[in-house]
Amino acid sequence: MDITDIVVQEFVEVDADERLGKVRSLFESKNPKGIIVMEDGEYAGVIGESELVKSRIEHDTKASVLMKSAPRIDERENIREVARLLTEGDVRIAPVYAGEKLVGIITTDAILNAVLDNLDVLDVEQVYSGDPLTITDQSRIGQAINRLREHGVSRLPVTDGNGKLTGVLTTHDIVDFVVRDQNRQEKGDRSGDIDRMLDLPVYNLTTSPVLTTTPSESVKDAVKRMLENDIAGLIVTPDDAETVLGVMTKTDIMRALTFTEESQMDVQITNVDLIDTISRGEITDSITQVVDKYKQMDVHHAHVRFHEHKEKLRGTPLIQCQIRLRTSHGQVAGSGEGYGADHAFHVALDKLERNVLEMKGINADEKYRGQLLRKLGEL
Known part of the structure; x- marks a missing residue:
């Protein structure tokens, strides 16, 4: 199609x-x-x-x-x-x-x-990003802004002191508050000073109740809910909706659409313009070398994301790199920072290998991949 x-x-x-x-x-x-x-x-x-x-x-x-x-x-x-x-x-x-x-x-x-009906072969469990960044409802708005900026994400699940999900904080929530604050200041009301805003507890801006999904829900139903509510992501929780398992965004679903049946590992790079002294081929080869050490694990898809910070060292920017693999044993990721994409990538690669070693008890899931690819082949 x-x-x-x-x-x-x-x-x-x-x-x-x-x-x-x-x-x-x-x-x-x-x-x-x-x-x-x-x-x-x-x-x-x-x-x-x-x-x-x-x-x-x-x-x-x-x-x-x-x-x-x-x-x-x-x-x-x-x-x-x-x-x-x-x-x-x-x-x-x-x-x-x-x-x-x-x-x-x-x-x-x-x-x-356009592809909504084809997403009924996927469950949220097969798409969402685990190990999410969260923030407590008593944290300060300034801390939340730094976390959003540093990790290049647009939403943070908000939890109470016991780890229970209480809401979600997005960049849109923060911008909306800042714009209203700025408008008050332009009218002469100094009560909304930016410094005071940064010290406010997160719960002041939290959206609650938060729209959630569970690992067993079909991606079709979850995406339909996102489209109907004009939001970019859902918080993934167990059936009791009290703790946070991860986040599923529209980008996660878009990434799933790119899976291929080629024998070579499918590697996708976000913000590819940031790679300088390292090439796409070297990135693929390095990940393949890690994977090849563990013959029992097949990698269906690899996503490498680079994010540039403002900090520099002798002109070289501080880069954050996250590598996420979708494998026959489930999802596994590694992240790290370094000056330049090459350094950041290898720090993340070392963390990825350590995390691969820790994977236990996750069954292979070739069936869903075949179903998805057959469906997408009709497009």
């Missing part, structure tokens, strides 16, 4: 030199699914809703400051390849072209709606 029938027309074009104040105004008045940024008549990048909402950059700043690079998509491209391109680019929208003509955009939601 190609994407011809799911191209979205609700988008606007802006020039790279356009003021963000005008861009925000267009977004509010036209309610587009995304914004395409042009420079000298050529495609330059995209601005998604999340980037626009999160940004507190001054209105007079140029749109080019906020835009993200996203791949040009051919209108006849295969839907699975588009899912891979969006996931690797860490974007939710991309422009769609017929030759040299811009005909629309493709979005994560459009893809998930």
